[in-house]
Structures are given as structure tokens and as C-alpha cells.
Amino acid sequence: MAPCRLPVLPVALLWVLASSSSSPSTVAPPRDLQITDPGLLGSLDVEWRPPPHIQTFNECTVKYKFEYRSTGDRDWKVIFTRKLKLRVGFDLSRSAEVRLQTLLQGRCTDDVEVHSDWVYATFQTSPQGNLESEVQNFHCIYHDWEYLKCTWQPGLLTPHGVHYGLYYWYQGLEQALQCGHYIQEQGINVGCVLQNLSQAEYQDLNICVNGSAAATLLRPLYTTLHLHNLAQPSAPEQLVLSLSAAQELLVAWSPPGGRAPPHCLEYEVQVAEEDAGEAAAAWAIVSTQMETALTISRANQSHVSCVRVRGRTNIFCADQGFWSEWTQACFSVSRKEDKQLFILIPVILSLSISLIIFMLIGQCKKRREKSRGHWVSASVLGCRGHGKQVQPRWVPPGFGI
CATH class of the missing domain: 2.60.40.10 (Immunoglobulins)
Structure with missing residues (x-):
């Protein structure tokens, strides 16, 4: 398949526009303006010759005002030059338009800038295919x-x-x-x-x-x-969340790897907060910045805070750019009620364990006494003390009363 260099029409439509001024110009326009295609997919060569007898203006500076656009563009792009050849880019799917004039200024014009009439040229590739x-x-x-x-x-x-x-x-x-x-x-x-x-x-x-x-x-x-x-950069790296003493969420991350210049990146930070048992809240933008750290206040003291960060080329390095993928992390924060509950649970457990231990000890003592016998009073045995104190009597195991 042949490369994208199409047959072109010869240079055409070269003319000089008559001056709209009532007085004639004091300098002639450039001559032989032409456009050629070197086969560089839209970069065209534009060249011309200086106006006749320009060497007579040896006390003045001669330069050219060059303007160009593709058909359909509203504005002309402007170049001031002293050269006689330029290479400029066009959309070859449309016609290329250029115009040129001579500018003269110096002692020969009393330092007043004098300009010539415009000369024009166009260029278009021959249509090919539907x-x-x-x-x-x-x-x-x-x-x-x-x-x-x-x-x-x-x-x-x-x-x-x-x-x-x-x-x-x-x-x-x-x-x-x-x-x-x-x-x-x-x-x-x-x-x-x-x-x-x-x-x-x-x-x-x-x-x-x-x-x-x-x-x-x-x-x-x-x-x-x-x-x-x-x-489009890669997603930011090493996203870390932590909580400050003032209960603020501290967010930090690192620029992505690759060749993306760190000073050319900006970041968008979004946060979603939810309370335990509730559905996740919608993401909300909290910052668009060039720094790689941010402090986020937690006004509603939510139970869970999730943060995501993405990056793109900033306005200092590009007119626009594509956002990267998101880097996301979540941070769970204990609420006041949860903290109180966490304190009560160990206390209740300790008391319960102590009570169980005391009950077990009491049962063990009763079983030990039953296995060794038990003491009974004399009255239980049918003895009469007749006014004298009677000592309790030991009954061996197995004997009833």
C-alpha cells in the first residue's frame, strides 16, 4: 500500500488584492507566493520572493506578515518573519489558505510601519474515494x-x-x-x-x-x-488514610510511576462517608489540587470514610487531558458509643468470670466436706445436757442421724 501522499493539484489561485486605501502603498507585495507538499502528511512548504527593488530600502527593515488557515476556520494564524520560506501544518482534508504582505519600517519611512497589499494562495489535494x-x-x-x-x-x-x-x-x-x-x-x-x-x-x-x-x-x-x-497518567500510588487528634481525616498519596512529569499533574479527591448499618453515601468532590496530601474534616463524624484519588495533566502543561483510574482506600472510625461498649465488655466479662470462679470454689468445698463426714449437735443425737454445754459430735461418713 502506498503511503499517504496523494496526487495534488498544482499551485493555483495566486493573485494580488487591490488596496482598499485611497492612496497607493509605498512598498510592493512579495512575489511568486507558492505552496508545495513535501509528503509530510499536512506540513506544507510555503515560499515567496521579495518585492522588486527592495534593496533600495537599505535604511529600513523588511519583514513579512504571514497568515494561514484551513478552509472553514474562522481565525487566521499569524507569523512575523524575515525568512522567504516557512513550513506550516494544515488539515489536508480541507483546502489550505495563506496570505502574505510586506512590512517596511525605519528611517526611510520615518519609523512609521508601511505595509503592502496582500497576496493570496490556496492549496488542495485532489479528492480520492467516497x-x-x-x-x-x-x-x-x-x-x-x-x-x-x-x-x-x-x-x-x-x-x-x-x-x-x-x-x-x-x-x-x-x-x-x-x-x-x-x-x-x-x-x-x-x-x-x-x-x-x-x-x-x-x-x-x-x-x-x-x-x-x-x-x-x-x-x-x-x-x-x-x-x-x-x-493519561496511571493511577496515583500508595494512598494512605489516617486520623488526626482533631478527628480529621489525613490523606496522602504518591505520584504515579512512568514518564508523566510530577509537576504536570493535578489530582481530584472524592470522599464518601457512611454510618454503620447504612448504605454507602454518594461520592462528593472535596478538592482538585496539585499537592499530594489533604486534610478532610469529618463534620458528621461518620463511622466509615472512603477516599479515592485520580490524576490528569494540569493546565500548566496541557489544554486538556484524560483522567487516570481511581485509587481508593477506606478508614473505619470507632464512634463514641462503640468506644463505651468496648470499655464495658471487658468489665462485664471480668465480673462474670469472677462470679463463676467463686461458685466453682463453693461447690468444690461442699463436695470435699461431704466426702470427709459432718458435724452434728448433741440435741440432734438425743443427748440432754441438763444445763451443761454439750459439744458437737462427729458422725463418720455413712451413719445416719
């Missing part, structure tokens, strides 16, 4: 700042036996490269894993997903990615 043959649901995630995983689904009008290929390019590569590790379903490439992309961070990563099938042209998909906006 629009519905383009892959669908293209989605990428930069996992842990270590590898990029992109997935897609075949287009609606995909013939049998289709073969998809992903090509990519970023500044520093001499040419576009093809994916070396595809993800397949039923023998069809539906994804790609790209590694070693650290040099592509914070710059344009041009992607093209092209398809081929016997005697059928398929519409290629072009897109430009920014890895820092697609980053």
Missing part, C-alpha cells in the same frame, strides 16, 4: 507519556479485504513513517501503538490513516495531534 469510506471513530490516548495508542473503525462503505495503514510524521523525522505495531480484529488493522515519541511532545504530530482495497479508492483520514493534550 467520503463514507474514511475510517470512523478515530481516537488516541498517550498512556503514561510512554506510548500512543490510536484506534479506529472501518468506514461505512468499506469493501471486503480492506487493508488500513497508519503513517505519522513530526519535526525531526526526514520522512513519514508507517506504524510498526498494528492492532487487529478479524484480520483488519483497527489500531496502532506508537512508542518513543518523546521528541514529538509539544509539537504537531501529523497522522494519516489510509486504506486500500482491490479496484477501490478509499478516502484517507488526516489529523494533527498534540500528545500533551492526549496524555
